[in-house]
Amino acid sequence: MPDGPTRVLVLGLDGGTFDLLDPWFAAGELPFLRSMASRGLSARLTSVYPAKTIPAWYSFATGLDPGSLGVFGFTAPDGGPGRSRIVQTFRPAEAVWDTLSRRGRRVGIVNFPLRSSYPVNGVFLPGMLTERPDTHPAGLRAELEEELGEPIGAELPPFRDAERSGWMSQAVHLVEQRGRIGELLSRHPSPEFLFVLFRETDRVQHQLWSELVRGPEHAAGDLCAFWRALDEACGRIDRAFREAGGPAVTLVVSDHGHGAARSDFFTNRWLEEQGYLHFRGNGGIRRRVASRVLVAIDRYDSLRRPLRALVDRLGGSRPASRMGSLLTGNASFEAMASRIDWDKTVAFSYPIPEGIYLNRWNRSLSPARRASLLVEIRERLAAFPSAAVETFLPSELYHGRNLSGAPDLLLRVDGLETELRMDFAYPKPLLSNRPGYFYGCGVHRMDGILLASNGHSSPRRLSEPLSLLDIAPTVLELMGVPVPSDRTGRSFAEFLAPPDGADGPGAPTPPALGP
Numbered sequence: 054m055p056d057g058p059t060r061v062l063v064l065g066l067d068g069g070t071f072d073l074l075d076p077w078f079a080a081g082e083l084p085f086l087r088s089m090a091s092r093g094l095s096a097r098l099t100s101v102y103p104a105k106t107i108p109a110w111y112s113f114a115t116g117l118d119p120g121s122l123g124v125f126g127f128t129a130p131d132g133g134p135g136r137s138r139i140v141q142t143f144r145p146a147e148a149v150w151d152t153l154s155r156r157g158r159r160v161g162i163v164n165f166p167l168r169s170s171y172p173v174n175g176v177f178l179p180g181m182l183t184e185r186p187d188t189h190p191a192g193l194r195a196e197l198e199e200e201l202g203e204p205i206g207a208e209l210p211p212f213r214d215a216e217r218s219g220w221m222s223q224a225v226h227l228v229e230q231r232g233r234i235g236e237l238l239s240r241h242p243s244p245e246f247l248f249v250l251f252r253e254t255d256r257v258q259h260q261l262w263s264e265l266v267r268g269p270e271h272a273a274g275d276l277c278a279f280w281r282a283l284d285e286a287c288g289r290i291d292r293a294f295r296e297a298g299g300p301a302v303t304l305v306v307s308d309h310g311h312g313a314a315r316s317d318f319f320t321n322r323w324l325e326e327q328g329y330l331h332f333r334g335n336g337g338i339r340r341r342v343a344s345r346v347l348v349a350i351d352r353y354d355s356l357r358r359p360l361r362a363l364v365d366r367l368g369g370s371r372p373a374s375r376m377g378s379l380l381t382g383n384a385s386f387e388a389m390a391s392r393i394d395w396d397k398t399v400a401f402s403y404p405i406p407e408g409i410y411l412n413r414w415n416r417s418l419s420p421a422r423r424a425s426l427l428v429e430i431r432e433r434l435a436a437f438p439s440a441a442v443e444t445f446l447p448s449e450l451y452h453g454r455n456l457s458g459a460p461d462l463l464l465r466v467d468g469l470e471t472e473l474r475m476d477f478a479y480p481k482p483l484l485s486n487r488p489g490y491f492y493g494c495g496v497h498r499m500d501g502i503l504l505a506s507n508g509h510s511s512p513r514r515l516s517e518p519l520s521l522l523d524i525a526p527t528v529l530e531l532m533g534v535p536v537p538s539d540r541t542g543r544s545f546a547e548f549l550a551p552p553d554g555a556d557g558p559g560a561p562t563p564p565a566l567g568p
Contacts (some may be wrong), residue, residue: 056562059300059507060532062239063524064287065113067106067385067500068255068495069307071097073176073189075267081362083280085288085506089305092547093506100309100434101464101522102450103407104254104497106181109308109521110166111143114150116525120459122146122449129458130326135390137404140183141168147537148265149444149525153246156534159243163234164252178234183209183254193288206230209253212285212493213261221275224253225282232286239293246532248291251283260313262495279381299407302506302531302549306524309502314496316471316485318404318440320384320409320464323474323482327433329426331397399426400461406473408460434464442466452541505548519545 081327089095102114107127108119119125121347122143131138154174164172164180170189171177177189178197184207188194198204206227228251235249239398242473257279258265269277274393287305295301324330383389385404394412402409409430411423423457427446434442443466445461464473473484487494503519522542529536530544 058245059302059531060245060294060297060490061528061531062291062301062303062526063246063295064290064303064305065110065248065250066254066283066305066307066502067110067250067252068258068309068497069305069312069555070258070310070312070498070500071095071502072310072312072498073265074268074502078245080269082277083284084271085284085291086305089506090514091512092508093507093510094502094513094515094545097310097517097518098306098503098524099520100368100497100499101500102445102465102499103405104309104469104499106308107140107166107254110250111146112520113308113524114148114480115143116166116522116536117146118147118453118522118541118559120456120538121453121541122154122446123453123455123458125408125459128404130404130410134258134395134401135387135403136565138166146170149528150248151244151530152533152534152537154388158246158532158534159242159244161238161242161247163248164231164250165248166250166252169280170364176238177240178205180250184208197234201230201233203230205234208257212256213484217446218275221257223278224257224506225279227253228279228283228286232289235286235290236293239290243297246528247290247294250285253279254307256284257312258495259300259493260495260553262311262493264312265495267545295508303506304524304528305502305504306521310498310502311495312470312498314470314472314487314494316483316487317463317474318442318466318471318480319474319477319479319482319484320406321475321477322479323437324400324402324409327430329398329400329430331394332392333394334392349485351477353383353559369509373424382477386475386477389477400430402460402473402475403462404475405460406475407463408463409460409462409464423461430462437482439485440471441468442465469496469498505549509548513548515548 074083074086077083078090100109101127105126107245108124111122111124117124124140124143127139129140130139130364150162150173153376157174160173160175162177164178166181167179167186168182169187170179176193177184178193194205205243206212209220209227214539231249235247238244239247255263257276264272265276275388291303294303310539321330325332357516395412396527398412399415399418400409400411411418411426431444434444441462447463450463466473501521507526524542525544526536526540526542526544530546
């Protein structure tokens with residue numbers, strides 16, 4: 054590994070994937086990110102499961118998997134059926150910047166998804182979960198906004214086709230502004246560790262993946278402008294961070310990858326079909342009829358565009374949304390929960406889309422019956438005829454055993470090409486050809502990205518993936534701080550040593566997803 058303590062910059066690209074970046078690199082685009090790949094280490098970075106923003110970034114920060122943190126999604130069960138709450142924090146687990154702070158190292162955290170900051174030896178500007186979260190120190194936001202000459206932007210709003218131009222312009226502005234914030238903080242207070250997250254990459258890919266994967270030669274101008282602005286923002290932060298002097302390593306990482314959303318699996322519809330979930334009454338007959346009609350219309354090219362415009366408009370304002378619910382019925386699990394017969398239901402999917410929960414409100418479920426249900430459900434899902442459904446017990450996925458809030462089973466369908474859904478927007482379990490009016494065309498994948506450079510290493514592309522859990526121990530080792538013994542990831546700092554003509558040892562093997 055590099056000699057002596059090193060300053061570390063981590064640039065987070067939410068949802069970043071080589072499936073998108075490699076063609077753009079080959080076309081000569083994105084000079085900063087391309088230079089990272091051409092002058093340092095690059096590897097696929099296997100995410101945790103579920104490969105979602107909150108559990109993934111929290112695992113990145115701590116080096117602990119969701120089973121150690123007890124965090125499995127954006128939300129967690131909260132009281133009775135159909136009730137949930139947004140996950141508040143990964144604490145009391147310690148993030149890499151907490152460990153560094155205790156050792157007297159200056160840190161900076163920008164846009165990490167938390168509802169509020171907390172004291173660190175440096176600066177903390179959280180993002181995503183609250184529009185204007187508290188900062189540390191308390192006056193940080195005001196100081197930055199004075200320097201910027203404008204308010205710090207919040208998370209992108211929901212996407213609408215009719216507002217694409219303004220939405221993409223806002224995305225460009227947000228990444229440009231975050232580049233300026235990272236540049237300012239690199240110079241003062243000049244942290245020894247700095248993390249800056251760009252969430253907009255994930256949002257853009259969800260909505261416009263099918264256009265992005267055509268490559269820069271065929272992508273729309275607004276998409277090219279966005280990725281060029283992102284690349285420039287990353288380069289701007291990197292230059293300012295290195296100008297502070299001393300040995301420095303830059304890591305570009307993503308929490309998960311991205312790819313095309315080809316179909317949707319409605320887990321609660323499958324559970325209903327198999328007799329595990331029961332409704333009182335018809336279980337939303339209006340929605341069943343309306344969804345069949347909409348899917349049928351979507352098959353006709355001449356009607357697809359006006360249908361998408363109609364659905365876009367119905368979701369664009371509260372009155373229009375209410376009108377849409379009157380016409381088709383509210384299909385969310387929360388809205389349907391009151392119609393579910395909880396005395397008869399034995400299993401449901403909520404609030405983690407990748408999970409199935411056995412019904413703890415059904416008093417007839419003995420421990421033996423619960424165990425046999427899990428075996429039975431797994432066997433039936435494995436035999437599902439039109440999709441490859443994998444199931445995992447939490448104990449098969451996680452090193453940690455903080456599993457009280459975990460689903461009883463976790464599902465993965467078609468290698469994540471099929472998105473898992475908890476709602477009742479479609480009358481059958483599998484919607485094999487996702488309609489154009491559904492939310493977005495992109496969905497998460499397990500493999501994210503790692504680009505790492507100390508400024509003088511030779512290019513090296515690892516054939517085997519590293520793990521998202523490897524980042525925290527690597528940062529600590531680079532900065533000369535002991536790695537806590539409970540971390541399951543392995544440092545890859547050795548790969549950032551100056552070239553000596555040897556290929557070096559093989560890549561550490563990340564924890565496997567399932568057996």
